[in-house]
Amino acid sequence: MRFFSDNAAAAHPEVMEAILQSNRLDTAYDGDEWSARLDSAFSELFEREVRALWVSTGTAANCLALAALCPPYRGILCHRDAHIEVDEAGAPGFFTGGAKLMLLDGPGAKVTPEIVDEGVRSVRKDVHQVQPAAISITNATEYGLVYRASEVAALGDLARTHGLAMHMDGARFANAIASTGDSPADMTWRAGVDALSFGFVKNGGLNAEALILFKTELADEVAVRRKRAGHLSSKGRMLAAQILALIEGDLWLANARASNAAAQALASAAPGRLVYPVEANEIFLRASPDEALALRAKGFDFYDWGPGEIRFVTSWDQDGDDVAKLAEAIRAL
Template identity: 75%
Template sequence: MRFFSDNAAAAHPAVIDAIAESNRLDTAYDGDSWSQCLDAAFSELFETDVRALWVATGTAANCLALATLCPSYGAILCHRDAHIENDEAGAPALFTGGAKLTLLDGEGAKLLPETVEAACARVRKDVHQVQPRALSITNATEYGLSYRASEVAAIGDAARRHGLGLHMDGARFANAVAFTGESPANLTWRAGVDALSFGFVKNGGLNAEALIFFRRELADEAVVMRKRSGHLFSKGRSLAAQLLAMLDGDLWMENGRKANAAAQRMATAAPDRLVHPVEANEVFLRMTSDEAAALRAQGFDFYDWGVGEIRLVTSWNSDDTAVAKLSAAIASL
């Protein structure tokens, strides 16, 4: 019974079907009929004209976005615990040509506008210090908190005041949308977001993420850099088809809701242990190593999060029985 990570879950059957169905000769790269539908499909979802590119990994999506927003000699503000800082092996530096990540603090990996303001104020406006040029926030955050639209908008205002491009790492965007009930538009471009890594892999996709540009001209550069970084697939239709399958009938929302619901059940079972509010599909619990060992002995698999904490992650296909069992097991510790 694995609660290790949503990125290890199986893909949704509809996604596998879409791959199989798109498996026929068509124009290579992104000239095929599936890829050609992406702009329209995502524009409808976001209620504005967007450019939508498939990429295969979240790291690629994040870093291509950042590379359009920040020059090699600029800095990207982000949370100290951001995925781009901690889990991408320095990829942002590769894609941007060496841009610096300036690390900010914030409860639950969430940034506040005043933190952004203060960070900008600390930088001398001279050639000796790396000037901030972009800001990246994660929604839902690495600790499972979801920004509300108003919170993103406040961050977006700060970004604009300081001339920062705004990127949202939406590896768990579905979970944030499902939790907040906000529209995708309100959580992004209406709040000042320039580019969104719209994650599908953690939400039932196999190997397709959408990179969405609300400032559409940025996509011109991104398509070049996608190729230059080896991310232009010749049979790109298999990625486009996955995305379309996830959008179809709002499967992405349905999956996000299921994962969130499973997380809530576990949160309910252990309200006193919660390290962070549960606003997506991650549950961080205070737990001694003995307790953790006891759970593992019962067949549960999960991540130790430093000393005295564990992380449980649910997914679109978290098994109901397993969730119930784990909830019970935690409650009875």
């Protein structure tokens, strides 16, 4: 009974069917009929003109965006527990050609305008220190907390005050939208976001993520960077087909609601053990080594997360019986 990562979830049957439908001769790379529909499909979703490019990993989506927003000699403000810092093996520096990640603190891997402002002002305005060029936030965060549209807007206002670009790592963007009820537009460009990494693999996709550019003038450069980075797939139609299958009928949102609901069921079983509020599909609990061992002995698979903490992640296809059994086992600890 696996709760260790939504990366391991199955691809949705409609996604698999979409891949099958795209498995025929068409133009290579991104000139096919499916890729050609991405801009209009995402423009409708975000209520304005956007440019959308497929890539095969979230790391590529994040780092291609950051490379377009930050030159090699500048810096990117982010939380010290952000995925781009702790889980991407230096890829942001590789893709940007040397830009520095400038690390900030904040509870639950969230940053606030006050924290960001202090980070900006702590840098001397001279040639001896790296000057920030962008802010990157993760929604939902690595600890399952979400930024509401109003919180993103406050950061966006600050970014404009300091002349900074803004990137959102949305590996679990669907879960954040399902949790807050905010519109995709209000959560992103209306709040000042310039580029979004829109995650699909964790939410029913097979191997496709989307990079959404609200600064559409960056698209041509990002397309070149995508090729140079080795992410221009010759059968890109199969990536585009997956994404379209998830967004055109709001399947992305239904899947996120399902995984969030499973997480809430687990959270209700352990209110006194929660390390963070459960706002998306990740649950962090306080548990002793013996308690973690007892749960594993009953067949549950999850991550240890620091001393005395364990993490569960629910998926769009999580079996309801498994969720009920885990909730019962947590209550019995």
